[in-house]
Amino acid sequence: MRRTDRQVTDTNEILAIMDECDSCAVALMDGEYPYVIEMNFGYTWKDGRLTLYFHGAKEGKKLELIEKNSHAAFAMSCGHQLIPGKVDCATTFQYRSVCGRGEMRLVEGEERMQALTCIMKHFDPEGDHPFTEKHAAAVSIFRMDVEQFTGKRRIAK
Numbered sequence: 001m002r003r004t005d006r007q008v009t010d011t012n013e014i015l016a017i018m019d020e021c022d023s024c025a026v027a028l029m030d031g032e033y034p035y036v037i038e039m040n041f042g043y044t045w046k047d048g049r050l051t052l053y054f055h056g057a058k059e060g061k062k063l064e065l066i067e068k069n070s071h072a073a074f075a076m077s078c079g080h081q082l083i084p085g086k087v088d089c090a091t092t093f094q095y096r097s098v099c100g101r102g103e104m105r106l107v108e109g110e111e112r113m114q115a116l117t118c119i120m121k122h123f124d125p126e127g128d129h130p131f132t133e134k135h136a137a138a139v140s141i142f143r144m145d146v147e148q149f150t151g152k153r154r155i156a157k
Contacts (some may be wrong), residue, residue, distance in 0.1 A: 008096075008151030015045055015152055017096045021045025021076035022123070026144075028062065028104070029069040037062060041076075042118035050100075050146040053107070053115040055139045063140055066104045072144055075099040079153075093154065107141040115141045125154065 008014055024041040027034040039054045052074060056062050066072070077097035085091040107115050113131050116139075120129035 003120070006152050006154055008098075008153055011045070014098055014151035017078065017098050017153070018043055018076065019122075020078040020096070021098070022078075024052065024054070024074050024076040026104075027073040027075075028065040029071055029096075030061075030065055034073075035061065035065055037086065037131050040119060042115070042120070048150060050104075051116050052144040052146060054142045054144070055116065055119060056142065058140050060137070061121045062142075063106075066106070069090070070103045070105060071101070072104045072147075073099070073101040074144065096151070096153040096155075098145050098149060098151045102144045102146040102148070104115060104142050104144050109153040110141075112141050115143065 008017065022040075023038045025036055025038050027036045027062075039056070041052045046051075075097065076099070077095050081094040081095060083092045083094055092151045113133075113136055116131045116136060117129050120127065151154045
């Protein structure tokens with residue numbers, strides 16, 4: 001990372017940033033160019049491993065691309081605020097962000113219900129989110145086993 005003064009290395013701070021984010025841009029391989037799509041997400045941090053969960057349609061481009069090539073990248077950010085400078089070139093932006101890469105896989109079995117609950121808990125931590133098999137069967141559920149991630153922040157002073 002070029003701006004190491006903005007790098008976030010504490011895992012708890014990175015997870016706190018993720019807690020504030022309400023969408024995640026996922027980049028999938030589509031031949032020569034990446035295909036990027038914004039998705040709702042949830043995550044788990046267990047035994048030093050970050051796992052992201054997403055849901056989508058039972059068919060379509062996302063699913064086709066993941067089946068062809070499971071390599072993916074992600075980016076999410078929050079806390080955006082313009083910081084005007086005395087001249088235009090000195091204007092900057094406040095933000096907090098997390099990005100990384102990993103392998104995308106379809107979620108099967110009991111993990112499907114856990115993944116849907118994880119996604120809902122991200123947006124409504126206090127709510128009760130019961131799902132039936134019918135709910136889970138209506139969508140494809142994906143998990144990204146994150147191999148590498150970084151956090152970054154620019155806070156106004």
